[in-house]
Amino acid sequence: MDTLTSPVSLALFWLDYAAVAVFAMTGALAAARSRQDIVTFGFFAAITGVGGGTMRDLLIGAPVFWVQRPGYIVACLVAAVAVWIFAKRGWRFRALLWLDAVGLAAYAVVGTAKALSLGVHPFSAIIMGVLTSCFGGIIRDVLAGEPNLLLSREIYITAALLGAGVFAGLKLMGGDFWLAAIVGFFAAFTLRACAIKYNLRLPGFAQGGGETEY
Template sequence: MDALQTAFYWLDYAAVAVFGASGALAAARRKQDIITFAFFAAITGVGGGTLRDVLIGAPVFWVQRPGYIIVCLIAAVIVWVTGKRGWRFRALLWLDAIGLAAYAVVGTAKALNLGVHPFSAMIMGVLTTCFGGIIRDVLAGEPNLLMTREIYVTAALLGAGAFVCLTLMGLSFWPAAIVAFFAAFILRAAAIRYRLALPGFPGASGDTEY
């Protein structure tokens, strides 16, 4: 395994762990039991990557490497044992922002490495980033990110698009990955800090004429 593969390997695990922790924190918000913590952590951590691999015809990444699920379970236990700490619900937003930025890079890079068209690879990066969180929110009974107008998918799209563009320009993996990561994270962080949202469709909510 060369240096690039090693870096990609650990970045992938780190992104799964962070998303797994965000899933466990969502269970904590609902005061669920440890089994639900573990399930939320696993489905959030690997959900997006599973969809990506199914769509591009690749072996589902965690089936032969159970370490990914184990990492999610460890994240769930860590969240569980931290107890009732006031900071951990706020941490959900920031852990999710870090996971978003990392997965935007990881998902896009894996698709590109498997020969997927750059535009489609960018879409795979967005799906990798967002799908696990959508499942998490639906299961937790929370408004999912597609229905809130918050800047989330947009941040993932920025990170994935930046990585594709920089790669096509000939930049090597790490410089492209770092720039793309921070582009996605900074946009998402600004949205959290300043409550930024995309404009909604203009007109009265009851207007159904087109």
């Protein structure tokens, strides 16, 4: 974050680190599934961990958060090493799903909070929260050759949108930062967790029989 002079800025700073580390672990787990080497583990972890936040910062015209703070990349590499050492066959995919759900929920709040703190319109700030949550996972899945969650009709973007919207709404009503952050996080995580556990999906487009296909 740009400044650590206020309690909210300090909170965002540490939440950002936590979200980056969690998403980095999902990148390393994707590398583990395809039996990559330790260097690729680190690359997957770094690009997954900072990908969404990088896109957010570029779009809102903020300094890219990790460029002047290399500790973010260090956190990604530490996460990669931890997965390399401790990941066990058989639970990697489920671990990836659940860690991704935690990262999704955390980044929905962090991305929205940073955008709001820089004066971005609340509607756009919510979109930035969703983008921060989802973009790193998209890059991870493309690089790993995994089926992308966004294309499988799973409740994914919807969970990020819920968390970002709840956080922004509570903040606009004058709510305490931590209360808004916790409620927003659990709103996103609960919806995503239910989607994982009960295989919830949004209905797909049903094309009418009389329409012409092009």
